[in-house]
Amino acid sequence: MSLVVVGSVGLDDIQTPLGSVQSALGGSAVYASMAARNFTTPHIIGVVGSDFPSQHIQMLNSHGINLEGFQVKEGSTFRWSGKYEDLNHAISLLTDLGVFGEFDPLIPQNCLCCRSLLLGNIHPALQLKVLQQINSYHFVGCDTMNYWITGEKHLLAEVLKKVDIIFMNEAEVKQFTGQKDIFGAAEDLLKLGAKIIVVKRGEYGAVAIGEDFYFFAPAYPVRKVIDPTGAGDCFAGGFMGYLATQDQLCRQTVKNAVLYGTVMAAINVSAFSIKNLIGIDRELVDANYNQLLSWI
């Protein structure tokens, strides 16, 4: 029932119209794991520098996140600084990779038989390297971004051929396939071999597209978005975390996974950094899930 999450772990400076934080815990693997832990045991595969505050390690541990694949290297932790003038677009002000620039994702022996794998948004070459280490995962999901579609499309295509679920936003599926609509784009992506394409549409929700079904989910209405950072990671983490507890990739399972991903993203964007993901439990998540279900 466990989930391996490969991705970045970092410290973020974030400005939004509603405030700012400095050196806040972030990174795709952190957001995804903090969302997934409500469903299963996440194992973070990531790297930080020797400057990484120990209280973050303690917090992750105390929230049931397995850190056997968490590397601490001499040097500085990945840092990102960004601001949002409107809440739909992040403007990167600074990206300092630090030890993440030499990240070598190694899956610990006891994770080689984990249930599921989420390849967070990292270089496709690293995603491929992870895929080469595993052989018997039940479900593999992959996140990515426009940067890799532009710069590493061929490598990314190699990754996408080997995964079950692809997470992309509308612009990304169109950019990757050259199609004008998401349905045509999803058909092309399904032909690569993936079983489910999840197209994220921001405030308009998400669409999961399989070989023989669609599922349209609304976004959870958040009246006051504080910080959108990590929304996509929390979506993927909630989706894959729920999926790790399931046997079949059928429409009903995918529907639930999309709704849980949606709920986790909404909880996350209602506060800075991962603040809202701390201390919550499955009961609260399920209450929001049932609320969302009542609106469709």
Next chain:
Amino acid sequence: MSLVVVGSVGLDDIQTPLGSVQSALGGSAVYASMAARNFTTPHIIGVVGSDFPSQHIQMLNSHGINLEGFQVKEGSTFRWSGKYEDLNHAISLLTDLGVFGEFDPLIPQNCLCCRSLLLGNIHPALQLKVLQQINSYHFVGCDTMNYWITGEKHLLAEVLKKVDIIFMNEAEVKQFTGQKDIFGAAEDLLKLGAKIIVVKRGEYGAVAIGEDFYFFAPAYPVRKVIDPTGAGDCFAGGFMGYLATQDQLCRQTVKNAVLYGTVMAAINVSAFSIKNLIGIDRELVDANYNQLLSWI
């Protein structure tokens, strides 16, 4: 079980990326009635000039649309010419009101006890004039557009206070209320007295917002949009046509009405003018409704 539809009847020249038509039958009352006829008997209250082709009258009649409130006046029929460079925005090239400029909507005696009323997108003063003639309608819906919000906001507010259902798109609810999100905007509109606000979001579907519920509907995926003209009118016509057959404005009824409106809009945009609304029947509409229902 009948529905009175007040609105424009016109002849349209339309160019889209996929072709063009000249002097095609159009107008909000025509689109809405051709959608509503699948559920109930629509009565068009409208006006055309003496140049209006008689075959259109025959077509409307043969499709079960009551024309007792259909006025034919000396002069020219309302003409609109527009083009779409992308399919989300119409560019008006010409608007010639003709006899529609003097439209005086009179509800025939036998329509004063019709079940429901759809106030199509016309001058709010005319919408008010219609409302003054009726007294016992079960459900009243109102469509409008940014033009009236900009130019006749006070009059439009008078209309909105007297109706049950308001149809607006996202930009319109925000413009009318000054709110930044559709949920805050809908709260303001509900305070005016309406029971349901239907916020149309184009390719992202629609949200119906009541005092104590939301319903989020996706758009019906149309792989090849040929002509978006009349999509909003068909949505409102399908919604109000279905509603005219129902007793209660509860969540389940509103959900069905939104889905039927969505289906009618999708059928309409798959061909020029009203071409796809001709000759279809409830069986086809219900098949599409069930398909849409299976995707949420």
